[in-house]
Amino acid sequence: MDLKDKRTFSLQRLKRSFSYALNGIKLAMGEPNFRIHLIASLWVILFGFIFSLTRVEWGIILLLIFGMFTLEMMNTAIERTVDMVTKEFHPLAKMAKDIAAGAVLLFAILSVILGMLIFIPKVMMYF
Numbered sequence: 538m539d540l541k542d543k544r545t546f547s548l549q550r551l552k553r554s555f556s557y558a559l560n561g562i563k564l565a566m567g568e569p570n571f572r573i574h575l576i577a578s579l580w581v582i583l584f585g586f587i588f589s590l591t592r593v594e595w596g597i598i599l600l601l602i603f604g605m606f607t608l609e610m611m612n613t614a615i616e617r618t619v620d621m622v623t624k625e626f627h628p629l630a631k632m633a634k635d636i637a638a639g640a641v642l643l644f645a646i647l648s649v650i651l652g653m654l655i656f657i658p659k660v661m662m663y664f
């Protein structure tokens with residue numbers, strides 16, 4: 538496919554890209570970290586209903602949940618790419634993987650802080 542073909546709109550190609558993206562989500566679901574996030578997210582959603590979150594709070598929670606899945610998938614994609622490039626120990630491979638993992642950790646810290654800011658006052662009302 539040349540560059541001109543790629544620039545013209547094609548419903549067929551859009552459908553194909555969509556199916557590749559869905560396949561990416563399916564592949565990510567096989568990752569243990571993804572499943573841990575899924576279980577944690579379902580618990581957060583359950584508690585969201587129990588504590589009757591406001592629309593803004595739901596918006597923040599959904600942003601955090603989707604953001605976490607997105608980052609975890611990018612991290613996995615970087616890990617796979619690095620593994621494809623080299624199986625040998627390489628400082629740049631370590632740097633790429635550790636930085637990607639660090640990005641996930643930063644977002645996880647933000648999620649815990651915002652989650653606590655939302656849920657702690659609601660839990661406190663019961664005491």
Ligand SMILES: Nc1ncnc2c1ncn2[C@@H]1O[C@H](COP(=O)(O)OP(=O)(O)OP(=O)(O)O)[C@@H](O)[C@H]1O
Pocket residue numbers: 570616623624625626627628630631632634635638
């Ligand atoms: N080719 C490499 N060269 C140098 N260091 C590496 C290399 N591959 C992995 N590492 C180091 O080992 C750590 C663990 O790597 P690994 O590929 O097992 O990823 P992981 O974080 O355990 O993720 P997962 O288990 O989901 O694949 C990396 O974060 C990195 O510090």
